[in-house]
Amino acid sequence: MRTEWTSGNGQTERREPKVVVGAAIIVDGRVLACARSAPPEVAGRWEFPGGKVEPGEGEVAALVRECAEELGVRVEIGARVGRDVRMAHGRSVLRVYAARLLHGDQPQALEHSELRWLSAAELDSVHWLPADEPVVVALRPLLADDATG
Numbered sequence: 001m002r003t004e005w006t007s008g009n010g011q012t013e014r015r016e017p018k019v020v021v022g023a024a025i026i027v028d029g030r031v032l033a034c035a036r037s038a039p040p041e042v043a044g045r046w047e048f049p050g051g052k053v054e055p056g057e058g059e060v061a062a063l064v065r066e067c068a069e070e071l072g073v074r075v076e077i078g079a080r081v082g083r084d085v086r087m088a089h090g091r092s093v094l095r096v097y098a099a100r101l102l103h104g105d106q107p108q109a110l111e112h113s114e115l116r117w118l119s120a121a122e123l124d125s126v127h128w129l130p131a132d133e134p135v136v137v138a139l140r141p142l143l144a145d146d147a148t149g
């Protein structure tokens, strides 16, 4: 997915969109939802832990780093959940992966204002960031499956 837009000097630029990765951490049929604490315009909106992939960094490595920074946990990254979601007029994309906790680690809200474990039936009980909505739809059957296991 490549995006074109016109910069201030009138020239058309083509750049790969920046990838924002998110981890759908699933335990016993519930996914971990995290409330953003900043910036003010999105504080209180819910998201998957994660963030921007740094230059030269792999997506899995970025997720492992972000989960350690934001939640203090070690994770194993699994399959993609849903499709890439275009954000910021194509300047970035949200890409979410399923994940599981390792070594009995328990997430702590080191950077978020609140954490909640949501079942499939509870997915709509929080106000997700807009880009997360299609991912949440794709996630629902995975939670139902996991709950029966």
Ligand SMILES: Nc1nc2c([nH]c(=O)n2[C@H]2C[C@H](O)[C@@H](COP(=O)(O)OP(=O)(O)OP(=O)(O)O)O2)c(=O)[nH]1
Binding pocket: 020, 021, 022, 046, 047, 048, 049, 050, 051, 052, 053, 087, 094, 129, 130, 131, 132
């Ligand atoms: N982590 C995360 N970011 C999301 C989600 N949905 C969504 O729209 N975003 C947006 C919010 C932000 O504009 C951007 C991610 O930025 P971030 O601030 O979390 O990234 P970061 O941890 O790398 O932070 P920084 O280094 O830029 O401060 O993507 C999501 O589910 N998880």
